[in-house]
Amino acid sequence: MQKPPPNRRNFIHEWDEIDYLHEKLGYWLETRQSRYHARRFVTRLKELVSRKDPKHEVILGAACRAAIANCEQNLSEEIHYTKHYISLLRELLKDGFECPYYDWSAVRNETAVLAVLYAESGQAGLADKTILEVKRLCSKHGLSFAEEKLRKQVFDSLRE
Numbered sequence: 001m002q003k004p005p006p007n008r009r010n011f012i013h014e015w016d017e018i019d020y021l022h023e024k025l026g027y028w029l030e031t032r033q034s035r036y037h038a039r040r041f042v043t044r045l046k047e048l049v050s051r052k053d054p055k056h057e058v059i060l061g062a063a064c065r066a067a068i069a070n071c072e073q074n075l076s077e078e079i080h081y082t083k084h085y086i087s088l089l090r091e092l093l094k095d096g097f098e099c100p101y102y103d104w105s106a107v108r109n110e111t112a113v114l115a116v117l118y119a120e121s122g123q124a125g126l127a128d129k130t131i132l133e134v135k136r137l138c139s140k141h142g143l144s145f146a147e148e149k150l151r152k153q154v155f156d157s158l159r160e
Contacts, residue, residue: 115127
């Protein structure tokens, strides 16, 4: 089992702390699937992101807001911030900009997450349309795409 990110108390700056809290939140939500443990990071993360990204212009801020909405089980906000996160990633990468932290596989992954979120919210048409968008994106950028796996995830979400 994957170990949690190491605990830290000292940070170089507030964005360093935001990155740390986002990583901790992601670990407890995605790896361990424990909202209970994830919640302890939400209040501080919300406070920092609100202060450091008040105009919602930063990629990490959008990712944090989507993760917070996930933890709080606010599906409509999670969809909204996931879409915003994807649009910020696309804007960064659209002209071939090289970035060590973000690439087209991040856009693929988040767009696949969006398809599942649409399915969870009962929007089957948007989920299917988003799967096709992932497929086009992968084809355009030479990325792998596990279409059947994603369709199964979406279908399972629609049944719940």
